[in-house]
Amino acid sequence: xxxxxxxxxxxxxxxxxxxxxxxxxxxxxxxxxxxxxxxxxxxxxxxxxxxxxxxxxxxxxxxxxxxxxxxxxxxxxxxxxxxxxxxxxxxxxxxxxxxxxxxxxxxxxxxxxxxxxxxxxxxxxxxxxxxxxxxxxxxxxxxxxxxxxxxxxxxxxxxxxxxxxxxxxxxxxxxxxxxxxxxxxxxxxxxxxxxxxxxxxxxxxxxxxxxxxxxxxxxxxxxxxxxxxxxxxxxxxxxxxxxxxxxxxxxxxxxxxxxxxxxxxxxxxxxxxxxxxxxxxxxxx
Numbered sequence: 001x002x003x004x005x006x007x008x009x010x011x012x013x014x015x016x017x018x019x020x021x022x023x024x025x026x027x028x029x030x031x032x033x034x035x036x037x038x039x040x041x042x043x044x045x046x047x048x049x050x051x052x053x054x055x056x057x058x059x060x061x062x063x064x065x066x067x068x069x070x071x072x073x074x075x076x077x078x079x080x081x082x083x084x085x086x087x088x089x090x091x092x093x094x095x096x097x098x099x100x101x102x103x104x105x106x107x108x109x110x111x112x113x114x115x116x117x118x119x120x121x122x123x124x125x126x127x128x129x130x131x132x133x134x135x136x137x138x139x140x141x142x143x144x145x146x147x148x149x150x151x152x153x154x155x156x157x158x159x160x161x162x163x164x165x166x167x168x169x170x171x172x173x174x175x176x177x178x179x180x181x182x183x184x185x186x187x188x189x190x191x192x193x194x195x196x197x198x199x200x201x202x203x204x205x206x207x208x209x210x211x212x213x214x215x216x217x218x219x220x221x222x223x224x225x226x227x228x229x230x231x232x233x234x235x236x237x238x239x240x241x242x243x244x245x246x247x248x249x250x251x252x253x254x255x256x257x258x259x260x261x262x263x264x265x266x267x268x269x270x271x272x273x274x275x276x277x278x279x280x281x282x283x284x285x
Contacts, residue, residue, distance in 0.1 A: 033150050033151065033152060034150050034151030034152070035150070035151075036147065036148045036149075036150050036159065037148050037149045037150065038147065038148040039148070039149070040146075041146075041149065041158060046146035046158075046160075049146070049158050049180065049185065050139060050144055050146075050160070051136070051139075052185040053134075053180045053185045053186065053187060054134060054135055054136040054138075054139045055135075055136050056184070056185050056186045056187075057133050057134050057135045057136070057186070057187060058135035058136050058137065059222075060133065060186065060187075060222050060223070060224075061133045061135055063221075063222050064222070064224055065101070066254060066255050067093075067218075067224070067252050067253060067254055067255060068092065068093055068094050068095065068251075068252070068253050068255055069092075069093050069224075069249050069250060069251055069252045069253070070090065070091070070092050070093075070106075070249070070250045070251050071090070071091055071092075071093065071127075071247065071248070071249050071250075072088075072089070072090040072107075072246075072247070072248045072250070073087070073088065073089045073090070073126055073245075073246075073247050074086065074087070074088050074244075074245065074246045074247075075087040075088075075113070075118065075122075075243065075244070075245045076243070076244045076245070077113060077114075077115050077116060077241055077242065077243055077244075078242040078243070078244055079242070083244075084114070084115070085112050085113040085114050085115060085116070086111075086112050086113065087111045087112075087113050087118055088107065088108065088109050089105065089107065089108050090105070090106050090107035090108070091103045091104060091105045091106060092104045092106055095255050099255070115241050116234070116241055116243065119206050121172065121194075121198065121206055121208075122206075122208070124172075125172070125194050125208065126247060129172065129174060129194045130211055130213055130225070130228045130247055131213060131224075131225035131228070131249070132174045132178075132187075132190045132192075132213065133187075134162065134174070134178070134187070141164060141165060141173070142162045142163065142164055142165060142173075143162065143163050143164070143165055144160055144161075144162050145160060145161045145162070146158070146159075146160055147159045147160065147161055147177075149182070150179065152179050152188060152189055155179075155181050155182075155188055156181075156182045156183075157179040157180055157181055157182060157188060157189075158179070158180045158182055159177060159178070159179055159180075160177065160178050160180065161176070161177050162174065162175070162176065162177070162178060162192075163175045163195075164195065167195070167196050172194050172195070172196075173194065173195050173196075174190070174192055174193075174194060174195070175192050175193060175194075175195045176190060176191050176192010176193060176210070177190070177191045177192060178190050178191075181223070184217075184223065186215075186222070186223040187215065187223065188214070188215050188223050189212070189213065189214055189215065190212070190213045191210070191211070191212045191213075192210060192211070193208050193209060193210045193211065194208045195208070203237070205236050205237065207234040207235070207236060208234075209230040209231075209232035209234060209243050209245060210230060210232050211228055211229065211230040211232075211245065212228065212229050212230075213225050213227070213228040214226060214227045214228075218252045219252075219254070224249065224252055225249050226248070226249050226250070227246075227247070227248055227249070228245070228246070228247040228248075229245070229246055229247075230243065230244065230245035230246075231243075231244050231245075
């Protein structure tokens with residue numbers, strides 16, 4: 001496990017504050033899970049688990065880049081029980097005849113959001129950070145704290161809290177909790193938010209909600225994101241805004257290119273996409 005005492009002076013204080021905020025953030029989500037067993041893992045160490053899931057995340061990231069899928073996005077602002085603004089978009093992630101990755105928008109009704117705006121950072125988060133990936137190339141940037149073992153649906157998982165060691169420039173990070181399957185050593189669920197929130201001197205504010213992303217097993221190998229939900233209050237200086245967000249990822253299919261995908265050191269054969277447990281139809285709408 002990455003040790004907190006390795007961090008220097010101001011970085012140490014920032015990391016401690018991040019971990020404290022993360023613990024507070026996951027309290028509500030923890031109530032939805034099975035009991036948390038805080039005992040140390042048997043037959044392995046938390047550091048070994050981190051190294052294994054980070055390596056699997058790198059393989060997962062490379063593999064998902066060779067799949068097509070449909071992503072649908074719905075963001076709503078809510079006043080009491082009334083939806084008073086909505087943003088929607090549905091797009092297909094596909095490849096052209098030169099194997100270049102493209103996004104084809106298939107549905108985009110008029111944006112009716114008034115109290116908030118979809119910023120470039122919001123749109124980038126939807127595409128790249130809600131399906132959070134923490135690879136072996138990135139783990140050195142994060143504090144990773146083993147917190148125990150827990151049931152997630154029918155899976156047994158190792159649970160880790162993570163937070164960036166420091167915020168560098170304009171780079172964006174994830175802060176929250178991840179659940180790692182104890183057999184495949186792949187991330188099957190994440191809960192948290194992207195950081196930092198952005199507040200500028202001119203009074204501009206760009207705040208980001210907490211979200212949960214569930215993954216499903218595709219092709220019997222990879223745990224790909226299939227459903228993200230957010231239901232949160234954003235605390236702007238002008239007043240609170242209740243936001244709801246649902247993102248779905250559907251119809252994963254391997255692209256028929258000459259690119260080879262390796263997993264556990266072996267080439268992966270092409271085949272039809274098959275969704276496994278957990279079933280996204282059981283996730284809240």
